[in-house]
Structure formats: C-alpha cells, structure tokens
Amino acid sequence: MWKDWIRPFVRPLPQWSTVAIAPPSQAVTATLRWDGKLVDVTADHTVAALKPLVIATSVDAGPHPVLEYYDSATGRWLGILHLVRMAPVVTENTSLALYHVAAGEHRCLGWPRRPWNAWLQNRLMLKHQAPHHLAMEPAAVQQLMIAYLCPRPVVLVSVGTPGHQNIFPMDLIGPLERSGYFSLALRSTNVSQPIMRDVRRVALSNVPAAMKATVYKLSEHHKQPLPDWNALPFPVRPSREFGVPAVAGALSIQELSIVHSQEIGSHTFFLCRVMSDEQLVKGEQLHHTPGFYQAYRRRWGMPFAEV
Numbered sequence: 001m002w003k004d005w006i007r008p009f010v011r012p013l014p015q016w017s018t019v020a021i022a023p024p025s026q027a028v029t030a031t032l033r034w035d036g037k038l039v040d041v042t043a044d045h046t047v048a049a050l051k052p053l054v055i056a057t058s059v060d061a062g063p064h065p066v067l068e069y070y071d072s073a074t075g076r077w078l079g080i081l082h083l084v085r086m087a088p089v090v091t092e093n094t095s096l097a098l099y100h101v102a103a104g105e106h107r108c109l110g111w112p113r114r115p116w117n118a119w120l121q122n123r124l125m126l127k128h129q130a131p132h133h134l135a136m137e138p139a140a141v142q143q144l145m146i147a148y149l150c151p152r153p154v155v156l157v158s159v160g161t162p163g164h165q166n167i168f169p170m171d172l173i174g175p176l177e178r179s180g181y182f183s184l185a186l187r188s189t190n191v192s193q194p195i196m197r198d199v200r201r202v203a204l205s206n207v208p209a210a211m212k213a214t215v216y217k218l219s220e221h222h223k224q225p226l227p228d229w230n231a232l233p234f235p236v237r238p239s240r241e242f243g244v245p246a247v248a249g250a251l252s253i254q255e256l257s258i259v260h261s262q263e264i265g266s267h268t269f270f271l272c273r274v275m276s277d278e279q280l281v282k283g284e285q286l287h288h289t290p291g292f293y294q295a296y297r298r299r300w301g302m303p304f305a306e307v
Helices: 002-010 113-127 138-147 193-199 209-222 291-299
Strands: 016-021 028-034 037-040 045-049 054-057 066-071 077-085 095-106 155-161 164-170 173-176 181-187 201-206 236-238 245-247 252-264 267-279 285-290
Touching (some): 016 209, 016 291, 045 267, 077 138, 113 138, 155 245, 181 193, 193 252, 201 245
Antiparallel strands (some): 016 285, 028 037, 028 066, 045 054, 054 095, 066 077, 077 095, 252 267
C-alpha cells in the first residue's frame, strides 16, 4: 500500500490519456477573454502548428487574449493559455486569427503535486528528447497539454489519387465554427502533404476507440504512402462524393474540400469545407486528453474510459 501512496511523488502522470468518448465531447468548455469580453470558442479553436505552438480561431480577440478551459460537470476552472496575436490567415472570403501561445498553467492537480509532476515530466522529456529539429521544448508540451483539455478526437485521413494513396491518423483537427471552416494541421514533412495541396480533397474516418492499436500502427504512413488499399487490416468503402477509400467500420465519414493551405512553422495548416458528413453508427470515438485532466476526473469519480 505504501508503494501506491508514494508512486505519484516519484513517477509523473502520463502526458496523454487515450480515452473513449461518444462525440461530440462536451466535457470541457473553452472561452476567449479579452478587454472585458468573453466568447465561447469550444467549437471554434484548433491547434494550427506545434513549433511554434499556434492556436487558430474565427474570433479576433485583440492582441493579448487568454484562452480558458472549464470542466462542464464541476464548473471548475481547469487551465489557461496566454496568447499573442500573429498575422492572420487571409482567404478570399474571411480572415482567421492566429495566436502564438506565450504561457500557460492548469489547476487539474493540487499543490504541491502540480509543479512536481510537471518537473518530473519535463525531466523525462529532456532525457528522451528526439534529436531532430522539430522536437518541442518541455514548456511548449505542457502548454499543448492544456490545449488538449478539450479532448481531441482521433481520425484517419484518407488521400486517394491515381498515383498516390495513403491513410494516416491525425488529431490536430477541428471546426472553426463561426467561419464555417474545418481545419487540419499536418506536419509539413508528411509524405502526402504535397498531394493534399494539389488535389485539395480528403476523407476523414472517425474511428471507434476499439481500433486504437490499428490506428497507431498506421502512423508509419506519415512517412511512407500506402502501397495498396487491400493491404489494410480492415475493409474500406468509397466516400459518398469523392469516392476516396475510407474505413468501412467508421462511426462517421466526412469529406473535406481544401480551400486554403499555408505553412505555419512546423505544420501545414489546411482550411476546408465539409462537403458531406455520413453518420454511420453511434459509438465511442478515440480521443486524446492530458493525463492530468484524467487524474482530475478520477478524483471527482468521473474518469473517461481508457483504451
């Protein structure tokens, strides 16, 4: 029993919890606050890049707003990101705000566990930091975890052309509600990035949580294209309008038409219109959220189901 008591003081919480949530997740509310104004952006903010860490939103909240997260069940304040406005994304029809994340903090853990856990996590990240130039600094990873207080769904993105086929997981996705856009932030080194910029259409398969192992295995296709659709360990079906192969057992399939793309730091930011949305079956979808938020929910007796 004493080992259970001492474990939190010698081991950090997992950075990420892989959880099963029936979409759309309503566990957390996100608000932008600036100059006495407050706007709900739960469905209107996404991560546009990791290095630097950039948030996109349809709301122009001035030069130095804060993004706050609240637990919907308890009403408690969970965390905050301090933002600094960057040059906007400008398209023919609209302008979207981009914000660099300057700082952040959370209150999912109490004192002194909160700073101690962050120190343990940061030490572990520095010890195992990837040697390439895209590795994020520990402080930025801590800020990214705060951005994931709104649990992020995991999808499989399908790209299909006569000379290139691929399918790979993404979670840097989401709606920008007020503008009517849906965004994807894809690492610019992804092998399908130039194809997506050229053909300007993809299909998203919102996959059940039970497919976790298969989904993670497909991460290898960020670096190499899929040799053949028949090589996949699950059946595919053509998407409704584009005919792009998508997961036959998906909860839903969305087809996106890419209307704008630009490189932002480490990532290519795609702005899309949803052309079709096939709701196939109800179920729990694979999501990512920070380990400290799962610990918060466990303390309140309402943890997400982990997979």
